[in-house]
Amino acid sequence: GAVVSQHPSRVICKSGTSVKIECRSLDFQATTMFWYRQFPKQSLMLMATSNEGSKATYEQGVEKDKFLINHASLTLSTLTVTSAHPEDSSFYICSAPPTSGTREQYFGPGTRLTVT
Amino acid sequence: EDQVTQSPEALRLQEGESSSLNCSYTVSGLRGLFWYRQDPGKGPEFLFTLYSAGEEKEKERLKATLTKKESFLHITAPKPEDSATYLCAVSVPQGGSEKLVFGKGTKLTVNP
Numbered sequence: 001g002a003v004v005s006q007h008p009s010r011v012i013c014k015s016g017t018s019v020k021i022e023c024r025s026l027d028f029q030a031t032t033m034f035w036y037r038q039f040p041k042q043s044l045m046l047m048a049t050s051n052e053g054s055k056a057t058y059e060q061g062v063e064k065d066k067f068l069i070n071h072a073s074l075t076l077s078t079l080t081v082t083s084a085h086p087e088d089s090s091f092y093i094c095s096a097p098p099t100s101g102t103r104e105q106y107f108g109p110g111t112r113l114t115v116t
Numbered sequence: 117e118d119q120v121t122q123s124p125e126a127l128r129l130q131e132g133e134s135s136s137l138n139c140s141y142t143v144s145g146l147r148g149l150f151w152y153r154q155d156p157g158k159g160p161e162f163l164f165t166l167y168s169a170g171e172e173k174e175k176e177r178l179k180a181t182l183t184k185k186e187s188f189l190h191i192t193a194p195k196p197e198d199s200a201t202y203l204c205a206v207s208v209p210q211g212g213s214e215k216l217v218f219g220k221g222t223k224l225t226v227n228p
Contacts, residue, residue: 004159034216043120043218044160044203057211093159103148103207105216107159 002098003027006108013084013115020080021111023094029074030096034105035067038091050077084115118143118208122219129226132193137222139204140186147207147214149187151180154201154221163189163202194226 003026013019023033031052036044048069049057056069068080081088091112095105123138141149148167152160164173166182173180177198179190189202201221207214 006159032213041220043220044205044216045218046215049213049215091157095159103214104150104162104165106162107152110157110159112157 002106004094004096004106004108006094006111008111009109010112011114013113015085015115016083018080018082019084019113020078021092021094021113023077023079023096023108025075025096028096028098030077031074033071033077033094033096035069035077035079036093036095038093038110044093047079052077081113084113086115089113089115118206118217120204120206120217120219122202122204122222124222125220126223127225129191129194129224131195131226131228134190134192134194136191137189137202137224138186139189139219141204141206142185143206143208143217145209147209149182150205150207150216151178151187151189152203152205154203156201160203191224194224196226196228199224199226 005024007022033050035047037047038044046059047062050069050071052071058064066082071077091110093110095107097105120141148165150165151163154160164180169184171182177192181188201223203221205216205218
């Protein structure tokens with residue numbers, strides 16, 4: 001149980017274009033999902049908290065107009081990187097708690113974004 | 117500022133050679149401490165949650181312990197398949213909810 005999937009697993013895009021990453025909870029409903037970014041040999045850094053039916057909450061320093069988050073259903077959250085630049089190249093990972101109110105988070109397999 | 121520090125950054129063991137990984141933390145209000153395993157190019161895999169000092173959890177060759185300032189992940193008689201990066205995270209309050217703060221991880225390599 002508690003499976004989280006992401007799509008795509010890898011994406012290469014050109015500078016200036018936008019990329020959408022999907023995060024799905026496959027066997028549970030997630031009112032809250034989290035989006036992280038991980039640079040090589042660095043910690044996972046929380047970017048934003050995605051709430052079903054309401055606006056996402058962004059961490060300090062994360063541009064909300066650049067990283068658009070939509071959580072339109074209890075099983076799907078999307079992260080769109082708009083006007084991507086090479087410095088946005090990173091490993092993006094989503095997570096969700098399997099049960100509302102629990103602190104454990106289950107993570108998706110990640111999406112490797114490369115901007116050329 | 118909430119901080120999580122893991123040591124060592126990298127650890128090489130021979131198969132069967134037991135050792136421990138350390139996670140020290142300074143946080144404003146610990147709501148839980150988590151251990152994850154991450155394989156290259158994959159998302160973290162949940163291992164343990166610890167909530168209070170003195171608590172211990174075990175799973176196969178792994179045992180996690182917690183004190184007021186740090187946590188240890190003990191690996192007994194490791195096998196090559198235990199090679200991975202082990203991440204420690206703490207749950208801390210943020211506004212009306214909580215968030216995870218991660219350490220940089222310990223990369224474990226177990227040689228046959």
